[in-house]
Amino acid sequence: MPIDASTTASAILPLVGGPANVTSVTHCMTRLRLTLADPGRVDDAALRALPGVLGLVRSDDTCQVVLGPGVVTRVTAEFERLVATAPPVGAARGGPTKAVLRRLAGVFVPLIPALIGCGILAGLNGLLVNAGLLPGLTPALAAVAAAFMALIAVFVGHNTAKEFGGTPVLGGAVAAIVVYPGVAKVTAFGVTLSPGQGGVLGALAAALLATWVEKTCRGRVPDALDVLLTPAVTVLVAGLGTLYGIMWAAGAVSSAIGAAANWLLATTGAFAGLVLGGLFLPLVMLGLHQALIPIHTTLIDQQGYTVLLPVLAMAGAGQVGAAVAVYVRLRHDAPLGASLRTTIRSALPAGLLGVCEPLIYGVSLPLGRPFLTACAGGAAGGAFVGFFAMLGDRVGATAIGPSGWALFPLLSGNRGLATTTAIYAGGLATSYAIGFAATYAFGGVRAAVAARGVPAAGSGRAAAARTASGS
Numbered sequence: 001m002p003i004d005a006s007t008t009a010s011a012i013l014p015l016v017g018g019p020a021n022v023t024s025v026t027h028c029m030t031r032l033r034l035t036l037a038d039p040g041r042v043d044d045a046a047l048r049a050l051p052g053v054l055g056l057v058r059s060d061d062t063c064q065v066v067l068g069p070g071v072v073t074r075v076t077a078e079f080e081r082l083v084a085t086a087p088p089v090g091a092a093r094g095g096p097t098k099a100v101l102r103r104l105a106g107v108f109v110p111l112i113p114a115l116i117g118c119g120i121l122a123g124l125n126g127l128l129v130n131a132g133l134l135p136g137l138t139p140a141l142a143a144v145a146a147a148f149m150a151l152i153a154v155f156v157g158h159n160t161a162k163e164f165g166g167t168p169v170l171g172g173a174v175a176a177i178v179v180y181p182g183v184a185k186v187t188a189f190g191v192t193l194s195p196g197q198g199g200v201l202g203a204l205a206a207a208l209l210a211t212w213v214e215k216t217c218r219g220r221v222p223d224a225l226d227v228l229l230t231p232a233v234t235v236l237v238a239g240l241g242t243l244y245g246i247m248w249a250a251g252a253v254s255s256a257i258g259a260a261a262n263w264l265l266a267t268t269g270a271f272a273g274l275v276l277g278g279l280f281l282p283l284v285m286l287g288l289h290q291a292l293i294p295i296h297t298t299l300i301d302q303q304g305y306t307v308l309l310p311v312l313a314m315a316g317a318g319q320v321g322a323a324v325a326v327y328v329r330l331r332h333d334a335p336l337g338a339s340l341r342t343t344i345r346s347a348l349p350a351g352l353l354g355v356c357e358p359l360i361y362g363v364s365l366p367l368g369r370p371f372l373t374a375c376a377g378g379a380a381g382g383a384f385v386g387f388f389a390m391l392g393d394r395v396g397a398t399a400i401g402p403s404g405w406a407l408f409p410l411l412s413g414n415r416g417l418a419t420t421t422a423i424y425a426g427g428l429a430t431s432y433a434i435g436f437a438a439t440y441a442f443g444g445v446r447a448a449v450a451a452r453g454v455p456a457a458g459s460g461r462a463a464a465a466r467t468a469s470g471s
Helices: 005-015 044-048 071-083 096-131 138-150 152-163 168-179 181-185 199-217 223-286 288-303 308-312 314-329 338-352 357-367 369-390 404-410 417-442 445-452 460-468
Strands: 022-027 031-036 055-059 062-066 395-397 411-413
Touching: 005 044, 005 071, 022 071, 022 096, 031 071, 031 096, 044 055, 055 223, 055 357, 062 357, 096 138, 096 152, 096 288, 096 404, 096 411, 096 417, 138 152, 152 168, 152 199, 152 288, 168 199, 168 223, 199 223, 199 288, 223 288, 223 308, 223 314, 223 357, 223 369, 288 308, 288 395, 308 314, 308 369, 308 395, 308 417, 314 338, 314 357, 314 369, 314 404, 314 417, 314 445, 338 357, 338 404, 357 369, 357 445, 369 395, 369 417, 369 445, 395 417, 404 411, 404 417, 411 417
Parallel strands: none
Antiparallel strands: 022 031, 031 062, 055 062, 395 411
16 A cells, blocks of 8 residues: 555654754655754654654664655655744754765755756667667757756755755855856966866865855844845855865866776776675665765766766665575465565565665564675675676766666666676676575574564564664
């Protein structure tokens, strides 16, 4: 039965302390992400038991409610509507690293839908061009697909200023300098600048500088002149700082990131792939994978695709293989495994498309050892893709967000689409196979299910999520 977004949002709100306790609301592809004034007011047990809630991740002042793809977008919209009339309470707390990750997510996560849409259109346009089809349409399709990436710096600047308390349009205005063609007439440190130099990192830094300048001006400029002087000073000071410092420095950092990613896979590809593919599920479980978004975006902006995402996508495939093994292992254990098998059937389609949280919180993590064997599957697939990178066959993705089978339309590389697709498919197959075999042989599935007890009928997901969190 489809989840009613309004009912779910209304049920979640009082369990996180009410509207006055919510200081910010956002979401990623599967999670409602809340920053709370008083995290102690969250009723963890009741929240995990709600129908439609697949899991819960708590970290300092942040509460992440796992709802699944599609559902989370509708629930977030309803949740924001419910808290819209309540004034923000308190300030964000927590360690500096987690605060930075939360801020980065706030800047880049809203860009993912456009990255996905434009990436798919770019892939479609490439297929049409290679096949010589619809030559009258492909130039227009190319323009539609490429326009967002050409101006992504403006959107990054807008979101950065909004996230850090500045005026969004001023952040966007200063960040627009990074991609303005006229910068080609400017020389900094003896080097002529080029449009786009510094990419999204330059836009991020430019908007941060603009926000700092704006906040410095506020309160120091007379009220009567504030509307004139503050925007002008903000754009002038931050703009000159962007031209004569940020673009040069961010350009060097962006180039280093691209060179480092290429070197890592070209020289240590199999080992790097094994480590990245094996550790990505724990990062997803903790919500720390958002920290990689700026790196992916930088690589896409710089090279046209990110070589890291296809490697990391193998983690989700290992999770799928492990879940199938659990399903097979429990086929003769009704009613002991009936509820868990129901959870797997409902979560598996999302897992095949690369959304692995439902399987993490509903299946492998509650059972313990299958989570480790799922990581082993991801490591094997990552090593497979990394091995071919060592041979010179780079596999990349033109957008971030999708994974699993959903990544096929976004694949790109340096050896042609057929080779790129074959390597990625081989990596998925390897992850599926190793995740399944390792879990079937060493997962201890029946013993783990028996030790956890029989979930209540019809509540497999919620019970699994409760177990995952130790409640």
